[in-house]
Amino acid sequence: MTSSHPDAHSRTSESASPRGRSSSARTAEGSIDTRNFAIEAARLLKDLKCDDVRLLDVRGLSQVCDYVLIANGTSEKQMKSVASDLEELGEEVRHPVFRTNRDTGATWIVIDFVDLVAHIFEPSHRTYYDLEHLWSDAKTVRWERDGQ
Numbered sequence: 001m002t003s004s005h006p007d008a009h010s011r012t013s014e015s016a017s018p019r020g021r022s023s024s025a026r027t028a029e030g031s032i033d034t035r036n037f038a039i040e041a042a043r044l045l046k047d048l049k050c051d052d053v054r055l056l057d058v059r060g061l062s063q064v065c066d067y068v069l070i071a072n073g074t075s076e077k078q079m080k081s082v083a084s085d086l087e088e089l090g091e092e093v094r095h096p097v098f099r100t101n102r103d104t105g106a107t108w109i110v111i112d113f114v115d116l117v118a119h120i121f122e123p124s125h126r127t128y129y130d131l132e133h134l135w136s137d138a139k140t141v142r143w144e145r146d147g148q
Contacts, residue, residue, distance in 0.1 A: 031094030034115040035141070038067040041118060042143035044089055045071045048082045050120065056138035067141070069118040070131050076106040079120050083109045086118060 032040065035057075042055045050071035059066045073079030080102075087097045090113050099112045107122035108129070119131060 034066055034095070037090070037093055037095045037113070038069060038116045038141065039143045040093065041069055041086055041089060041116060042071075042141075043145065044086060045069070045082060045118075045120070046144075048085060049074060049078065050082060051123070052126075053143070054132060055141040055143045056132075056135050057141050058135055058138045061135065061137055065112075065115055065117045067116045068131065068135055068138070069116060070126065071118075071120055072123045072126055073109075073120045076122075079106055079109055079122070082120055083111055086111055 038055055042053050046053050050073055053071040054069070056068045056070070057066070058068050062068075071082075073082060083100065083102075087100065090097055090111075095113045095116070097111060098114045099110075101110045101112075102108070105122075107125045109120040111118040111120075119126075121129070
């Protein structure tokens, strides 16, 4: 797959996405900037019942991405479904998936959008790999909607 990202300096306008979410950072072409895409992705994971959703700003710390999204899934089936919905969101907002990787037991799914890398874990594997510790110098991005 190729990865084409929209110009981050495009004109923005308020609009609703096909999933009913609204973003003030949408461009005239329907894309959103990377930070707002990462926030939308975190909200989607929470909406789809993922637990302990964390969004980290790794700009200046990582040479491969700007944001890391980490969440716990509840089951193999739920994790696969969430990954699929997250890939659809990326396509909708012009941040197509570059690569997806799943371990054989579906205990860890990685969805790479180039500027955002999302990790969906079975909880014990998340504890074992402890990505939050690896990125302990990263800033946490507030993604929760008001009132959450």
